[in-house]
Amino acid sequence: MLERYLQAARKVLRIRIDVQGLEVVPPQGRFLLVCNHTHDSDPAILMSVLQGRQLAFISKREVSGYFLVGKIMHKLMCQPINRENDREALKTILKCIQILEEDKTSIAVFPEGYIHDDRKLHHFRPGVFKIATKTKVPIVVCTLRGTHEALPLALKLKSSQVEVRLLKVIYPEEYENLTTVELSERIYELMAADLGPELVADQ
Numbered sequence: 001m002l003e004r005y006l007q008a009a010r011k012v013l014r015i016r017i018d019v020q021g022l023e024v025v026p027p028q029g030r031f032l033l034v035c036n037h038t039h040d041s042d043p044a045i046l047m048s049v050l051q052g053r054q055l056a057f058i059s060k061r062e063v064s065g066y067f068l069v070g071k072i073m074h075k076l077m078c079q080p081i082n083r084e085n086d087r088e089a090l091k092t093i094l095k096c097i098q099i100l101e102e103d104k105t106s107i108a109v110f111p112e113g114y115i116h117d118d119r120k121l122h123h124f125r126p127g128v129f130k131i132a133t134k135t136k137v138p139i140v141v142c143t144l145r146g147t148h149e150a151l152p153l154a155l156k157l158k159s160s161q162v163e164v165r166l167l168k169v170i171y172p173e174e175y176e177n178l179t180t181v182e183l184s185e186r187i188y189e190l191m192a193a194d195l196g197p198e199l200v201a202d203q
Contacts, residue, residue, distance in 0.1 A: 014159035021166035037110035039147040054105035126184035136172040
């Protein structure tokens with residue numbers, strides 16, 4: 001049912017999604033999806049692309065209070081995170097680990113933690129990668145372009161194009177000897193190389 005609503009919303013908003021690399025996503029089993037973050041609509045775009053795959057997002061805790069959206073996120077087992085309190089954030093990460101261990105759904109994260117005003121890629125908070133190192137699931141690395149432009153263009157009755165690139169799957173044997181910081185840096189470099197210098201913040 002949700003997928004039908006997402007498809008209808010895409011038509012109403014005149015969003016065309018160009019997907020590359022969908023074949024790399026593991027056909028079975030749970031995984032951790034890692035993506036850059038440029039707009040609140042990013043989860044909806046990713047769910048639309050990965051139809052038929054259960055996917056729960058770590059989202060800012062304010063989303064749980066949004067009308068209707070909050071209920072949908074709860075039903076999908078999305079986990080709110082307090083980005084200003086490390087202890088509370090750790091509880092969310094531990095909950096996601098539990099969800100994967102119990103084989104309930106795959107997990108999606110935006111490791112930048114925030115949507116930045118420049119819409120560029122910023123360095124990651126490595127703590128979210130504990131979800132992978134503790135559960136030993138494959139990590140699907142993804143980039144998004146154009147989501148922040150879709151709504152403004154739709155209000156002008158213009159169509160927009162969003163690009164979703166599924167770059168690589170990093171399997172547990174590839175990261176088993178890496179720290180969360182090293183794993184974070186490796187994934188950041190993959191995403192930065194794909195996005196290009198014009199979409200990566202100078203840091």
